[in-house]
Amino acid sequence: MSIAYFNGEYLPLDAVRISPLDRGFLFGDSVYEVIPSYGGRFFLLEQHLQRLERSLAAIRLASPHEPSQWRERLEGLLQRNGDPATPDLGIYLQVTRGVAPRDHAFPAEAQPTILAMVSPIRPLSETIRDQGVAAVTAPDQRWAHCDIKATTLLANVLARQGATEQGAQEAILLRDGQVTEGAASNVLVVVDGEVITPPLAATVLPGVTRSLVLKLARSAGYPVAERNLSEHELRRADEVWLTSSTREVLPVTRLDDQPVGDGRPGPVWQRIHAAYQVAKSGAETARPALPSEGMA
Ligand code: PDD
Secondary structure, eight states: OOEEEETTEEEEGGGOOOOTTBHHHHHOOEEEEEEEEETTEESSHHHHHHHHHHHHHHTTOOOSSOHHHHHHHHHHHHHHTOOTTSOOEEEEEEEEOOBOSSOSSOOSSOOOEEEEEEEEOOOOOHHHHHHOEEEEEEEOOOOSOTTSOBSOOHHHHHHHHHHHHTTOSEEEEEETTEEEEETTBEEEEEETTEEEEOOSSTTSOOOHHHHHHHHHHHHTTOOEEESOOBHHHHHHOSEEEEEETTTEEEEEEEETTEESTTSSOOHHHHHHHHHHHHHHHTOSOOOOOOOTTOOO
C-alpha cells in the first residue's frame, strides 16, 4: 500500500478517512495538481505549484502553504514511496475548502483538506511509440472556467468514457467549431511543419506539458502558433498530439476512425518526443534521504 500525505500526516492510503461533510466530496469545491517525478526527482514542480496557487486564488481559497512548504511535504511523500521497482511516480495533490455543514456558500470557518498520493507513471509503450493512439471528437460540455484545475470534472469524465467506449484513448473537445483541449490533455497539431495549439483562454487548462512542448518545438526550430484551431484544421492536420503530465506527448494516429496524416506517429512528434526524454532526464530535485525517525 502506498503512503499518502493527509492533513499534515503520512499514512497508508487506505487509512485516509475523508469526512462526508468535506466540501470536496459534496460540491467538488476543490482544486488539484498532478505532478510527475522521474527516478525520485520532481519534474517541473515549480510550474505545478504556481498553477496550484492560481487555481486556489481563482476559487478564493487562501493557500494553506508557501511553495517551500509544499515542496517539503511532497518531498516527504516521494521519500516514503521510494520503491526502486516503480521509480516514476505521479503525485496527485488535492486541496478542498474543508469540512463544514452542507451549505453552498463558503463556511465561516473551515480548514482546507489536503491530500497527496502517488501512482506509478509508465513510460510510453513501444506499441504507442510505433502506432500512436486513437482519439475521437466530442462536444465540449464543460463550464466556463476550464483554466482552473478544479476537481469538478463530470463533463470530462463523461467525454473520456465516451472515448473509451469507442475504443479510443482520448476525447478531443470541440466548442463552436473550434478545438479546446482533450478530456484530460491539451491538443497540439502540426500543419505543413507548423506546430499549432489553441491559445490560453478560459476554455483551456494552461498545461505545464503544453508549455514545455511549445518551448521544445521552438528550440528545435519549428514555427509555433498559439491561435484558434478549427475542427476542419484538426481533421486535415499532418500530426495531432495530446500532452499531459502523466502521458507526456502522445501521437494521435486515428481520429474518429480516420487516419491522421499517414496513420503513423509523425516526424515532428519523433523529434519532440526525443527532446522531451532529454528534458525529463534532467528532472529537478533528487529524492532526499529518508529521515531516520521514520514517519512524521
Ligand atoms: N490532467 N487539460 C486538462 C483538462 C487536463 O486535465 C490536463 C491534465 C491537461 C494537461 O495539463 P498538464 O500538462 O499540466 O498535466 C490539460 C491531469 C494529468 C489529470 O487530470 O490527471
